Amino acid sequence: xxxxxFAAIDLQLSLIIESFILSLLLILTILFVFSxxxxxxxxxxxxxxxxxxxxxxxxxxxxxxxxxxAIGASLTTIFPFLTLxxxxxxxxxxxxxxxxxxxxxxxxxxxxxxxxxSYMLPEYGNLKAPIHHYTANSYITSSGEEIGIVSVVxxxxxxxxxxxxxxxxxxxxxxxxxxxxxxxxKKITPMxxxxxxxxxxxxxxxxxxxxxxxxxxxxxxxxxxPGGGFQAGAILATAMILVCxxxxxxxxxxxxxxxxxxxLSGLGVAIYGLVGIFSMIRGGNFLEYSLLLDNKINxxxxxxxxxxxxxxxxxxxxxxxxxxxxxxxxxYDN
Amino acid sequence: MITNYNFLIAFTIFILGIFAIITxxxxxxxxxxxxxxxASVLLFYVSLSKIHFAKIPILKCLNFDKCPEIYANPLPHxxxxxxxxxxxxxxxxxxxxxxxxxxxxxxxxxSEIDNMRD
Numbered sequence: 001x002x003x004x005x006f007a008a009i010d011l012q013l014s015l016i017i018e019s020f021i022l023s024l025l026l027i028l029t030i031l032f033v034f035s036x037x038x039x040x041x042x043x044x045x046x047x048x049x050x051x052x053x054x055x056x057x058x059x060x061x062x063x064x065x066x067x068x069x070a071i072g073a074s075l076t077t078i079f080p081f082l083t084l085x086x087x088x089x090x091x092x093x094x095x096x097x098x099x100x101x102x103x104x105x106x107x108x109x110x111x112x113x114x115x116x117x118s119y120m121l122p123e124y125g126n127l128k129a130p131i132h133h134y135t136a137n138s139y140i141t142s143s144g145e146e147i148g149i150v151s152v153v154x155x156x157x158x159x160x161x162x163x164x165x166x167x168x169x170x171x172x173x174x175x176x177x178x179x180x181x182x183x184x185x186k187k188i189t190p191m192x193x194x195x196x197x198x199x200x201x202x203x204x205x206x207x208x209x210x211x212x213x214x215x216x217x218x219x220x221x222x223x224x225x226p227g228g229g230f231q232a233g234a235i236l237a238t239a240m241i242l243v244c245x246x247x248x249x250x251x252x253x254x255x256x257x258x259x260x261x262x263x264l265s266g267l268g269v270a271i272y273g274l275v276g277i278f279s280m281i282r283g284g285n286f287l288e289y290s291l292l293l294d295n296k297i298n299x300x301x302x303x304x305x306x307x308x309x310x311x312x313x314x315x316x317x318x319x320x321x322x323x324x325x326x327x328x329x330x331x332y333d334n
Numbered sequence: 335m336i337t338n339y340n341f342l343i344a345f346t347i348f349i350l351g352i353f354a355i356i357t358x359x360x361x362x363x364x365x366x367x368x369x370x371x372x373a374s375v376l377l378f379y380v381s382l383s384k385i386h387f388a389k390i391p392i393l394k395c396l397n398f399d400k401c402p403e404i405y406a407n408p409l410p411h412x413x414x415x416x417x418x419x420x421x422x423x424x425x426x427x428x429x430x431x432x433x434x435x436x437x438x439x440x441x442x443x444x445s446e447i448d449n450m451r452d
Contacts, residue, residue: 060406118341125386144396175423182430
């Protein structure tokens with residue numbers, strides 16, 4: 001038996017597979033840039049998001065991969081489809097591309113310059129790169145004992161950098177507010193027709209409880225496995241969109257009205273802020289979870305649990321509200 | 335074998351995204367190109383965090399000294415995770431503005447909007 005260097009073969013194989021997926025990404029981008037039909041452009045974008053999700057797994061980032069698949073591949077593409085559906089004229093869903101010589105030359109020059117710089121960066125995957133030694137190392141070595149949960153990503157997201165996450169949740173709420181200001185009408189008259197297809201309704205009856213359970217699983221297991229509030233909110237919103245697509249929006253609005261969704265989106269941010277204010281009442285800083293309960297570690301766990309719940313509620317409510325506002329906009333001049 | 339291929343592709347998609355924003359005349363296509371441009375930045379940052387043969391950043395045991403392992407750098411993961419969600423929120427706002435533009439101006443083609451201004 002000859003001695004194969006399995007580690008080196010493994011490395012070469014993984015680099016070859018990653019290079020293949022990256023080349024696919026490049027081809028899809030080029031196809032996207034030069035495509036004239038907008039529907040094709042959105043399809044290329046879906047495939048692009050899927051390849052990005054696979055790349056993130058190859059780079060050992062399961063949280064980012066799950067978020068990209070749940071949000072990027074599904075929600076980033078349904079909003080353009082809804083907009084294109086609203087803009088019904090056929091000549092508006094085609095793009096005239098204007099090539100100017102200066103733009104092409106500038107683009108090529110910049111690509112060559114950045115390609116030269118990319119080789120001055122530390123080698124890809126090398127442990128000796130400086131970024132792995134300071135902040136990230138201190139988080140990894142101390143987060144297990146200071147916070148007590150297994151997922152380093154959840155502990156940094158919710159506890160060490162909890163203030164950033166609060167800001168991002170407020171950004172999502174603000175985006176929901178902006179879309180509501182732009183597209184809300186007092187009388188929402190959504191379409192009343194639904195597909196009476198028996199295959200689709202039976203599939204919905206089978207799939208919907210599984211999807212709901214899965215989103216709750218991801219919400220509450222965010223501390224033990226990849227997951228958390230963002231992904232769970234997105235998956236729940238996708239389930240609601242599925243219901244709206246198979247039945248109709250009027251039917252869906254009987255159960256979850258627009259008023260309820262607006263209240264839920266504010267409720268999530270309020271829960272997050274109240275946790276911070278409560279820890280200030282107990283004598284500490286804003287969002288210092290150690291003071292919520294008597295035991296420091298239990299306080300951290302409780303704080304992370306509650307704020308992830310708040311994030312999940314806000315993300316779900318805002319994304320579903322955006323979908324309903326996009327999909328029930330009527331063409332008044334047609 | 336080319337190393338640093340990730341960074342090369344990330345920069346190329348970056349420039350192609352800007353190129354698509356400049357050259358395309360349809361407003362929706364410009365927004366989607368902005369999405370691709372953002373995705374390339376995320377790819378760059380997460381590529382910085384990879385360590386070969388590392389474990390995913392979920393601890394094997396709570397006390398790091400008892401089971402020291404090499405974990406992938408979790409810091410870029412967190413920043414990029416929130417960037418994805420914020421990106422879809424801002425995309426939705428941009429598309430809502432495009433719907434209102436279509437209602438008030440009647441077109442979403444940039445050259446026609448420029449002609450209208452004169």
